[in-house]
Amino acid sequence: MKIRIIILLALFISTVATALWLGSRKVDVNTDKTVEGLSEELQEVFYLAALAPSSHNIQSWVIDVDPEKEIVEIQVDPERKLSVVDPEGREMYISLGCYTETLTRAFGAYGYQCKTEYDSFDKKMVVTYKKSSETVDEYEIELIKKRHTEKAPFDRTLLIPDDFLLAAIDDADICYYRAGSEEYDTIKEATAEAYEKQAYDEKVASELSEWLRLSEDEAIDYKDGLPAEQLGLKGIKKAIYYLFTDHESAKGDSFAKQGIDNTDRQLEGCNCFVTVSAGDDEEALIDCGKETVRFWLQMTARGVSVQPMSYVLEDRETRAHLTKAINLSQYPQMLLRVGYVKNYGANAGIRRDLKDYIRVK
Structure with missing residues (x-):
């Protein structure tokens, strides 16, 4: 009987320890920024653009880049549409705007000037870019990386001026x-x-x-959607969520x-x-x-x-x-x-590989 109790206690302690370890670490999906035909600098620009917000983190965009003409065309990806809550594509086009603005900010951080125009016939955003400075704005880059959705309750005693x-x-x-x-x-x-x-x-x-995404493996495999981090779950709450939710x-x-x-x-x-x-x-x-x-x-x-x-x-x-x-x-x-929250945090960086949706002409 004592041996059985000891074994059960050991299993319980092991499970709790595993849960705490799982909950304390941040998942790293290791987004592949490599896109054949794009310079390393442009790959960094497009990675930053990918940090734009989108409904359910579906990342519903398709990008065509012509490096010689310095033109980017951005369209919605109908295969990633939320057909139930967004049947008319309202949120997809808002997300397209979020991506476009983040892209132009990322270009600007690396010393490019941009112009944007909407093509109503093909329903796409057209962005032209041209290098105008070698100065890199590290503050802007960190700002884009830091922006994220915060789902924790806010401190109501702190008022925004x-x-x-x-x-x-x-x-x-x-x-x-x-x-x-x-x-x-x-x-x-x-x-x-x-x-x-x-x-x-x-x-x-x-x-x-x-x-x-109900496990770290799912988050790493799909590199989109809503893993625990995107739901604001951390620590033991994240561990319990992954252990008991399917x-x-x-x-x-x-x-x-x-x-x-x-x-x-x-x-x-x-x-x-x-x-x-x-x-x-x-x-x-x-x-x-x-x-x-x-x-x-x-x-x-x-x-x-x-x-x-x-x-x-x-x-x-x-x-x-x-x-x-x-x-x-x-x-x-x-x-x-x-x-306001006590610790602002950073973007979880759950983003797809760039080559999955960027095509180079």
Whole structure:
């Protein structure tokens, strides 16, 4: 009996130790930056661009590069579309804008000047670039690498100064709402209701499950989607998540309830929401993505964390209702939760190999 107890105790200690070790280390997907036909410097530029945000981290872009003509063409990848929560491709085009803005910032950091233009016929962004300086802006590079989505509750005792927000808002289509305002309460309630509705929707849950990466091996194999780091899970929480969650259980009510509880904590730990409004056409949505990244990087520079919470915007009816309730002239296309955390952290760097989606002419 004593031997059995000792064996069981040893197994328990081993399991706990393994879990703690797994939870404490950061997964490294080791993105391959090599693309035949691109210089090492351009490979670095395109790697930085890949750190742009995208819904579910699906990285839904296809890139064509002509190094001789110094032209980049960026299009959405329809094979990576979220058909349930984004049937019209609204979020894909916002992500395309996020990528375009991050790309031009990365080019600028390496001394290139850029011009961007939208090709409405082929529905693609065209970026021309030309080297104008040998100076490398290390600060801008680190800023791009640092930007990430923060899903931990924010410290509500720390208020973002108005001048921080106003300095980052260079467009009338970006608005912010502090805790205590009627608009803030409306957004908070609508977001909680929209998330709960999605959480118990079988089709939404099934689609989300496809993009969850439920082990370090999955994260390394796919190099996209949502591993524990992308969900804000660290330490023992990350270890337990990987040990007890699989793709089938992620479709169930228990997983939905956990997601609802996490969202409620995020909303309670929030003292400011930001909306980015735009029209519904592809070019307007791309501009919305560009504006979002510009705002986000300015927040990153000031140590302010950001989390997109656009569940309420993924349904036309609830989006229209929210637009009217908070008195906006255009639809909000992005809804951001902003605030402070104790340790800002960095981008998890879960990104695909560049050659998987970059083609060189």
